[in-house]
Amino acid sequence: MSVVTLHINDELVSARSDQKLLEVIREQGIDIPTLCHLEGVSDLGGCRLCLVEVQGSSKLLAACVTPVQEGMSVYTHSERLVRYRRMILELLLSERTHTCAVCVTNGHCELQYEAAELGVDHVRYEYLAPQLHLDASHDRFTLDHNRCILCQRCVRVCDEVEGAHTLDIMGRGANSRVITGLNRPWGDCVSCTSCGKCVQVCPTGALFFKGSSVGEMEKRHAFLSWILNGRERKEWQW
């Protein structure tokens, strides 16, 4: 694999030519917000939080899906980018119903964390607050559409890592919904192995273990790199 050199925020860095920008940026210790990216599954490029400016490109590019290129010059925190990231978070918070004070992941939520990091202290857009239902038909897990940000992490982990493909997205635009089975109650889906991977990778309180109360649902994704290292490199760290 060949090596390329590029500039990130005016610092010269080198990277493997098969790397994505996001990985290289993070290796430099630069903190860049992401919501749909998840180490270990394919990338979507949907949340648009990881957008960066690349000199010579008229468009902003999502770092998680953009391959590195020799000689590119990347800026990660321009005034415009930070402003857009805030707006994206405001849009996400306005889309469904995010009342953190009564949420199972309060204090452990990635959406909440990124919003706090970027200083989003109020939302300038109208709260859309659609009244969506909650699927508690599974014995162990609950899916609450009112807190879903449609990042599709659950869909990808269920398909690519667990291999069950119980989850998918139905509808389009603002009517998109995560569905289980062919839009059956989760509890009726025989394809679900109840592995819980979707719950662990969900960045918000949309997926949680039954019985969690306010602020009790903490997610862990360490298992993903553990499984993937084991599967791909036969490195099992017990």
Add this chain to the structure above:
Amino acid sequence: MNRPELQAMGERERERQQSYRCRLLCCASTPCLSSGATAVIETLKQFIKERELDANVLVTATGCMGPCSRGPLVTVQTRGLEDVVYEHVTPELARDIALSHAAPEPKALDRNLLAADSPFFAKQKKVVLSNSGLIDPERLECYVARGGYGALAHALREMTPVEVCEAITRSGLRGRGGAGYPTGLKWDLVRKAPGTRKFVIANGDEGDPGAYMDRTLMESDPHRVLEGMAIAGYAVGAEQGYIYVRGEYPIAAKRLENAIRMAERRGLLGGRVLDSSFSFRIDIRIGAGAFVCGEETALMASVMGRRGQPSPRPPYPAQSGLWGMPTLINNVETFGNIAPIIDNGAEWYAAIGTDKSKGTKIFALAGTVATTGLIEVPMGISLREIIFDIGGGIPNGRAFKAAQTGGPSGGCIPAEHLDTPVDYDSLRRLGSIMGSGGLVVMDDTSCMPDVAKFFMEFCMDESCGKCVPCRVGTVQLHRILEHITNGSATPRDMETLQELCVMMQETSLCGLGQSAPNPLLSTLRYFREEYQAHILERSCPAGKCTMDNVPPLEQGADLQRRARSTTSDAEVS
């Protein structure tokens, strides 16, 4: 079939056509069919049989002739007479037409005539639509009689793939699907891309509201598209092509399917095309009614049987498209330009149009103009000529207000820019785009915020929901426009609109979200005072919006005011 056989076939068909004293060409494209063309054609056929005129008169169902709002249309070609076009033809009139033209002393009627020298026809230049309305789209022979498949035969025999790409590059042809990317350059990229298999796709999804250029081309001259695709396949090294046809276009799909079957049977497509070593198969894929599936990456996902959602580029389809293979994707109208370029030479084509935009463009002229329909004009013609000469101006004595081009990705052009030449770059400078060719004319009864709301609602419904700026941004923009048009907006909303629009343009994943704010931004640019009237004076200058709401913070005052007025009303009575 080989080249001499192809030529012989064309010759036979031309002789056959000339053996009739008169040919009645009846439009059987969707707009005319919906205004009663089927009855006209049936009546004519019946009538010819009854009067035993079969040997002298030929009735042909053709594609679109252009002035669709005047349909059903019938063109009559009579030996020894000029061609004439009749409009609003009824079955009764059709009988009279047949009688009068098939008589030993043929004579045109003096009713329902559409003058051939009227500006509607005179200002057009038909390149892509040169056969449309003159041939029977269901008969391969008709296409071949007008030189069809000659370009393919020429390219296969006398040109190398490199030369074909060069010719297209020299012609200056740019993609007709919206963005205007140079076609020759794209072909060359696919030709050079390494890959064991390559694919060609014709994009016939055409989701813009009101646009029907691509449908008409596919319905009226399907072989033209197939020939263009085959030439492209030869040029880039592909053996398989797909035409993606919008699900709402069953007639187009049927005619294409029939055309593919006929061409394969005659050896013009399929294995060993025209007895050369080149093979090219074409299959049809039917869309399921999503606008976003016109976007190339979403379209390819749909062709492969996946959820029709765009994915980030790079990689571009030219590098990694269908099943990871290099894929050429062009609009069907782009493919419609190929055969004429090969036939007449790149220089001939490059002489039409303007410096940076060559050739002709088909527009679906709609809205408040005297004649709506399908027109093909040279690039660089002014909007004024299109609307006032070809379209015949604004009816009912009203004034022109704006022309909308490019559909939900385009913008509104006001009266002061009517003399701008219509080409890719001029339209872009005005904040609109050429788009695929929708052109909606609006008179002074249109309210611009309301127009912007219409297009935003379209984008909101059609957003695929993959990325946040478009999925939520369109909903928020639509909400604000709703407030503006119902009287509950505040001055702050103008800033929010502007900021959100620019943000969506810069951050959305695909062209839908990136261009969804265009109609809104262009009306903000040219009709700002109309927005201000809605917000500050709570009145709609065009008289369209009801304005019966109030901004949230004024609701208290409004209630008091109303309470007071009802008490005073009560006192009076």
